[in-house]
Amino acid sequence: MSGSELQGGPLPHYKLMLYVTGNTPNAAAAIANLERICEQELRGRYDLEIIDVLEHPQLAEDEKILATPTLIKRVPPPLRRVIGDLSDTRKVLLGLELPPAAMAPGAEGVHP
Amino acid sequence: MTAPAGGLPVQKLPTGIPSFDVIAKGGLPKHRTTLLSGTAGSGKTVFAMQFLSAGIRDAGDAGVFVTFEESAADIRTNMRSFGWDLERWERERKLAFVDASPDPDVDVIQSGSFDLGALLARVQHAVRKVGAARVSVDSLGAMFSQFSDQAVVRRELFRIASALKEMGVTAVLTAERSEDYGAVARFGVEEFIADNVMILRNVLEDESRRRTIEILKFRGTDHQKGEVPLTIVPAGGMVVIPLSAIQLRQRSSDVRISSGNRDLDAMCGGGFFRDSVILVSGATGTGKTLTVTQFLQGGAESGERCLLLAFEESREQLFRNASGWGIDFEAMERDGKLRVVCDYPEVTGLEDWLLAIQGIVQEFKPTRVAIDSLSALERVGTVKAFREFVIGITSFLKHQEITGLFTSTTGSLMGGSSITETHISTLTDSIILLRYVEMYGRMKRGITVLKMRGSMHDKDIREFTIDGAGMHLGRAFRHVTGILAGAPVHLTPGDIERVWSEVQSDGERERRAADEG
Numbered sequence: 001m002s003g004s005e006l007q008g009g010p011l012p013h014y015k016l017m018l019y020v021t022g023n024t025p026n027a028a029a030a031i032a033n034l035e036r037i038c039e040q041e042l043r044g045r046y047d048l049e050i051i052d053v054l055e056h057p058q059l060a061e062d063e064k065i066l067a068t069p070t071l072i073k074r075v076p077p078p079l080r081r082v083i084g085d086l087s088d089t090r091k092v093l094l095g096l097e098l099p100p101a102a103m104a105p106g107a108e109g110v111h112p
Numbered sequence: 113m114t115a116p117a118g119g120l121p122v123q124k125l126p127t128g129i130p131s132f133d134v135i136a137k138g139g140l141p142k143h144r145t146t147l148l149s150g151t152a153g154s155g156k157t158v159f160a161m162q163f164l165s166a167g168i169r170d171a172g173d174a175g176v177f178v179t180f181e182e183s184a185a186d187i188r189t190n191m192r193s194f195g196w197d198l199e200r201w202e203r204e205r206k207l208a209f210v211d212a213s214p215d216p217d218v219d220v221i222q223s224g225s226f227d228l229g230a231l232l233a234r235v236q237h238a239v240r241k242v243g244a245a246r247v248s249v250d251s252l253g254a255m256f257s258q259f260s261d262q263a264v265v266r267r268e269l270f271r272i273a274s275a276l277k278e279m280g281v282t283a284v285l286t287a288e289r290s291e292d293y294g295a296v297a298r299f300g301v302e303e304f305i306a307d308n309v310m311i312l313r314n315v316l317e318d319e320s321r322r323r324t325i326e327i328l329k330f331r332g333t334d335h336q337k338g339e340v341p342l343t344i345v346p347a348g349g350m351v352v353i354p355l356s357a358i359q360l361r362q363r364s365s366d367v368r369i370s371s372g373n374r375d376l377d378a379m380c381g382g383g384f385f386r387d388s389v390i391l392v393s394g395a396t397g398t399g400k401t402l403t404v405t406q407f408l409q410g411g412a413e414s415g416e417r418c419l420l421l422a423f424e425e426s427r428e429q430l431f432r433n434a435s436g437w438g439i440d441f442e443a444m445e446r447d448g449k450l451r452v453v454c455d456y457p458e459v460t461g462l463e464d465w466l467l468a469i470q471g472i473v474q475e476f477k478p479t480r481v482a483i484d485s486l487s488a489l490e491r492v493g494t495v496k497a498f499r500e501f502v503i504g505i506t507s508f509l510k511h512q513e514i515t516g517l518f519t520s521t522t523g524s525l526m527g528g529s530s531i532t533e534t535h536i537s538t539l540t541d542s543i544i545l546l547r548y549v550e551m552y553g554r555m556k557r558g559i560t561v562l563k564m565r566g567s568m569h570d571k572d573i574r575e576f577t578i579d580g581a582g583m584h585l586g587r588a589f590r591h592v593t594g595i596l597a598g599a600p601v602h603l604t605p606g607d608i609e610r611v612w613s614e615v616q617s618d619g620e621r622e623r624r625a626a627d628e629g
Contacts, residue, residue: 021229029224053230057237065230066212067259079217084224091223112225 014038014046014096015075021068022054025112026085030069032110033086041098071095087111122333125246125282128166129159131352135336136327141308144331145273145283147252149297150312155323155344156286158194159312160248161187162349163284165196168206173245176208176238176281180254184209194349208238214258222260228268232275239279247281252302253288266301273305296328307331313339317494320461325352341500343463353463353504369480369515371403372410375585376544379561379570385541388565389506389516391486394546398557399576400519401425401433402583403544404482407517409439411480412449419478420450421469423457423488430454437582451476462493462501470508481509485519506539541565549575549595558595559585 018034020027031050038046053060053068063072067083073096082095087110093100124138133139140146140163150156164175179187187209188198201207212231239247252269259265276283285306287297292313296303303309309328314321324339342352368383377383384390392403404420411418422430430452434441444450453472460468473481483489483505490498502518509516518540543562548555560573572588573595594601 019230021227021233024227024229026225026227033224053233057233060230061210061234061237064211064215065234066228067226067231068229069226070230080221081218082221082223084222084226087224089223091221095221095223 011045012076014042014073016046016048016096017063017072017074018048018050019053019060019063019065019068019070019072020050022052024068026069027052029085029087029110029112030071033089033092034071036110037086037089037092037096041093041096073097085110085112122331124333126171127163128170129162129350129352130348131354132325132350134354135325135340135352136330137334137336140282140284141330141333142282143277143280144308145276145285145306146308146310147285147287147297147302147306148310148312149287149289149302151289151292151314154292154312154314155342155350156288156312157182157187157190157250158344158349160250160284160286161191161196161198162194164207164246164248165191165194165198165201165349167246168201171245174206174208174242175246175248176210176235176242176244178210178212178235178238178247178249180212180249180258181251183213184211193346195347196349205242208242208244210234210238212255212258214254225264227264228272231268232272235272236275236279239281244281247276247283249283249285251286251288252305253298256299262299266299269301269305277307320493320497322494322497323463341463341497343461343467345464345467351467353466353500369416370410370414372406372408372413373403373583373585375576376403376406376559376583379559379572379574379585380542380564381567381569384515384517385566386515387510387513388541389509389518389539390542390544391518391520391540392544392546393520393522395522395548398546398548399559399578399583400521400546401430401484402437402578403546404484404517404519405430405434405437405439405441406582407480407482408441408444408450409434411478411515412444412447415449416480417448417476417478418444418450418480418482419472419476420452421472421481421483422452422454423483424485425454427452427454436580437578438580439582451478457489457492460492462489462497465489465492466501466504466508469505473508473512473514478514480515480517482517483519485521487519487521502539547573547595549573549589549592549600551589551592551600558589560595 018030020030034048038048051059053065069083069085071082071086073080080095080097082092086092090100123142124136124140125142126133126139148156148159161177164177167173167175177187191198198207202209238244255269256262256265273285287302289295289297292315296309308330311326311328313324313326323342323344325342326339327335340352340354342350344350367386369386370383371377371380392400394400408418408420431441441450441452445452486502489501506516542564545560545562547558549558557576558573559576561569574588575586577584577586589595592600
C-alpha cells in the first residue's frame with residue numbers, strides 16, 4: 001500500500017514519454033527498466049509513449065531534448081526529467097515522485 | 113553534399129564578414145569545423161551569428177544556429193541591434209535555431225548512462241530542414257557546464273563535430289578562454305574537436321580596448337598570421353581591419369590630377385597621380401592647411417567631389433582661412449563639390465575612425481580626400497594602432513582610386529621629422545616637405561618634393577610665399593644647404609661652383625656609362 005492510497009482519493013494517472021535514439025543498448029535498457037518500474041508501481045494507471053528522436057526529431061526539438069534516453073513526466077505535475085538508461089531505480093522513482101519505500105525488494109535495474 | 117575526398121585541396125567558403133576573408137585568404141575552410149575561442153565579451157557570438165547572417169544575405173546560404181548558452185529568444189533580441197532580422201529569416205526557412213540552452217526551471221535527474229543522441233538528431237534535422245550550408249555552435253564550454261559527466265560531453269562533442277563534417281556543412285564552434293594570452297580554451301579539449309582554430313581577443317592596452325582576431329591554424333590551407341585588429345559596429349557587426357593584404361590588389365594609375373597649384377604640379381612632374389597618397393609635412397604655420405585647401409579647390413575646379421576631414425581646426429576657422437586665400441569653401445559646399453567633417457579625434461578609437469571615414473567616403477563618393485592633420489589622430493591610440501589606421505586608410509583610398517592628401521605636423525619649427533612621418537613615410541606615394549628657412553636673419557618658407565613614386569620630380573628646395581591669392585613658388589634656394597636638417601648653412605659662391613661642377617661631372621659620367629653600355 002502506498003502512502004497516497006492511505007490518504008484516500010483516486011490515485012493519479014501518469015503520462016510518461018521516453019525519448020530514445022534508435023536501437024541503442026541505452027534505449028533498450030531504458031525501455032526495459034521503465035516498463036518494469038511502471039508495472040510494479042503504476043500498474044493500470046500509466047500511459048507510456050516511446051519516441052525515437054531519429055524518426056521524430058521535431059518532437060525532440062519542441063521538447064528541447066538533448067540527452068537520450070530522456071524520461072519526461074508531465075502529468076501529474078510537476079514536470080520532471082530523468083536522463084540515462086534508468087538503471088538507478090531509486091533515481092527513477094525520485095523523478096516519478098514515487099516514495100522509495102514502495103520499491104519492491106530485490107528490484108534490480110537492467111544495464112545496457 | 114559530401115565532404116571532399118582526401119587529396120583534394122581545401123576549398124574556402126567566403127564568409128562575407130567584412131575583410132575577414134582577406135586575412136583568411138578566401139574564407140573559412142569549406143566543409144570543415146573551425147573553433148573560435150575567446151574570452152568573455154570578445155565577440156564570439158557576434159561572429160558566429162554574422163557568419164550565418166552574411167551567408168543568408170550575401171550568398172544565399174541557409175544556416176543553423178545551435179545555442180548551448182543563451183536562449184534563442186535572447187539571441188533574437190540581442191542581434192536585432194546589428195540589423196539582422198532573425199525571426200524573418202526563420203519564417204523564410206533560411207535560418208533555424210537548435211535551442212540547447214539550459215532550462216533553469218526543470219531539474220534533470222540522471223539515472224545511468226546517456227548520450228547526446230537527441231541533440232545530434234536535432235542538429236541534423238535542422239540542417240536538413242533549411243538545407244543549411246553553414247552551422248554555428250555557441251558555445252562548447254556551456255555544454256560542459258550543463259552536464260556533470262565531462263567524458264560523455266567530450267565524446268558527444270566529437271561525435272557532433274564529425275557529423276557536421278559528414279553533412280558537408282561549414283561550421284564555426286565557439287569556446288571560452290579564461291585569459292587573452294594562455295591556453296586555447298578552458299576545457300583543454302575544444303581545440304581537438306575542430307579542424308581549425310581561431311582566437312578572438314579583447315585586450316586593454318594603454319587604457320583603450322583593442323579587439324583582434326588571430327587565425328592560429330587552418331589545417332592544410334593558407335591564412336594570414338598574427339593578430340589583426342577588428343571592431344564591432346552597431347549597424348553590421350564585426351569588421352576586420354586587414355593590414356597589408358588589400359594593397360596587393362591595387363591598380364596603379366598613370367592619370368595625373370592637379371594639386372591645385374600649377375607650380376607645385378610642375379615640381380611633381382605634372383601633378384599628383386590619381387590613386388596616390390601624398391603626405392605633406394611641416395611645422396605649424398608652414399602652409400599645410402593651405403596646401404590642403406588648394407588641393408580641394410583644384411578638385412572642385414575640375415568638377416570632382418572632395419572630402420576634408422579636419423581634426424585640428426573648427427569649421428569656421430577653416431572657411432575663414434580659405435577665404436583669406438581667395439577660395440570659397442561655402443560655394444564649393446553648396447555645389448556639392450565639398451564636404452567638410454570637423455571633429456575631435458578623441459571622440460572614438462582609431463578602428464572606429466577608419467570605419468567612420470570609410471562610411472562617409474562610400475556615401476559621399478569623393479575622388480579627393482584630405483586629412484588635416486594625421487598627427488592629431490596619432491594621439492588617439494597606440495603607435496601600433498596608428499600605423500594600422502594609416503595602412504587601413506591608405507589601402508582603402510587607393511582601392512577606391514581616390515587621391516589622398518594627409519598632413520603631418522613636425523614637432524620642431526626648423527627641420528626635424530614627426531612621429532607620423534617615421535611611421536607612415538613608407539606607406540605614402542609622395543612626400544612634400546614644408547620648412548622654415550632662416551635667411552640672413554629673416555624667416556622664409558621652403559618647399560620640396562622629397563618623394564614621388566613612379567615619376568620624375570623637381571629635387572630643388574624652392575622658396576615660396578603666401579598671400580591673399582594662396583601659395584606662390586619662387587626660386588630654388590641655391591646658396592644654402594642643410595635646410596631639411598633644420599640647420600641652413602649659407603654657401604659662398606666658390607662652394608656653390610665646386611658642388612655644381614661635381615653634380616655636373618656626376619651627370620657626365622652617368623651619360624658616358626649609359627652610352628658605353
